[in-house]
Amino acid sequence: MMDRSKSLLLASIAALLFMMPQNVYAKDSDALEFTKDSLETVKKKVREGDAILVDVRDLVEWNSGHVREAIHLPWRDLQGNKGGPMLERLPKDKIIYTYCAVGYRSSRAGKIIAKHKFDVRPLKPGFEELVKAGFEAEKK
Numbered sequence: 001m002m003d004r005s006k007s008l009l010l011a012s013i014a015a016l017l018f019m020m021p022q023n024v025y026a027k028d029s030d031a032l033e034f035t036k037d038s039l040e041t042v043k044k045k046v047r048e049g050d051a052i053l054v055d056v057r058d059l060v061e062w063n064s065g066h067v068r069e070a071i072h073l074p075w076r077d078l079q080g081n082k083g084g085p086m087l088e089r090l091p092k093d094k095i096i097y098t099y100c101a102v103g104y105r106s107s108r109a110g111k112i113i114a115k116h117k118f119d120v121r122p123l124k125p126g127f128e129e130l131v132k133a134g135f136e137a138e139k140k
Contacts, residue, residue, distance in 0.1 A: 032110035034103065035121035039133040042097055042123065051095035053135075056109040057127070061101065063140040067130055075105040078112045087116050095119050101126040 037045075045051035046069055053070040055062055062072045073086050090096060096118050100106040103124040110122035123130070131137045 030111060031107035032114055032120060032122050034107060034124040035097065037097075037121060039123075039125060039130065039135075043134065045095055046097070049094075051097055052091065054090070054096055054098045054109070054113075055100070055127070056098050056105045057100045061127070065131075065137050065139050066127065067099070068136040068138045070099075073109070075100065075109045075112075078109050084116075087113060087118075090118060092118060095121055097121050097123055099123040099125070099127060099130060101128075 035042075042051065042053075046053060053067050055066045055070040055072050056075040056078070057066075058074055058076065059072075062074075066072065071089060073089070077086060090113070096110075096113060098106040098110045098113065098120060099122075100109075103122070103126060106122040106124070106126075110120040114120040125133070127137075
């Protein structure tokens with residue numbers, strides 16, 4: 001028979017697991033699966049000209065700091081009628097890596113961009129993680 005402390009511990013763990021939110025990306029039809037490319041691979045592809053970075057955060061976030069090589073295409077604007085003309089700025093012959101703060105907008109923007117026949121690979125790591133990984137940041 002289990003002692004009381006072990007029983008309480010197991011009950012607490014079970015309660016925490018039950019209350020944890022489900023992975024919002026697992027079955028979300030508005031999102032594109034995150035890339036499996038490592039950040040080192042992303043840096044290499046961008047450096048060699050095989051890929052570009054697209055920052056899909058809002059203008060305020062962009063102005064407070066963004067990856068130097070990135071193009072700014074806010075996710076909110078991609079959702080509306082402006083999305084089509086905005087995508088004309090993107091090269092069809094390169095990989096498009098989208099990023100935001102934590103991956104939410106990145107995967108959703110990726111889905112929108114992919115509908116226009118681009119090779120899109122959303123990044124789960126956000127801006128701060130990219131900077132920590134060695135991507136150069138700049139401010140407007």
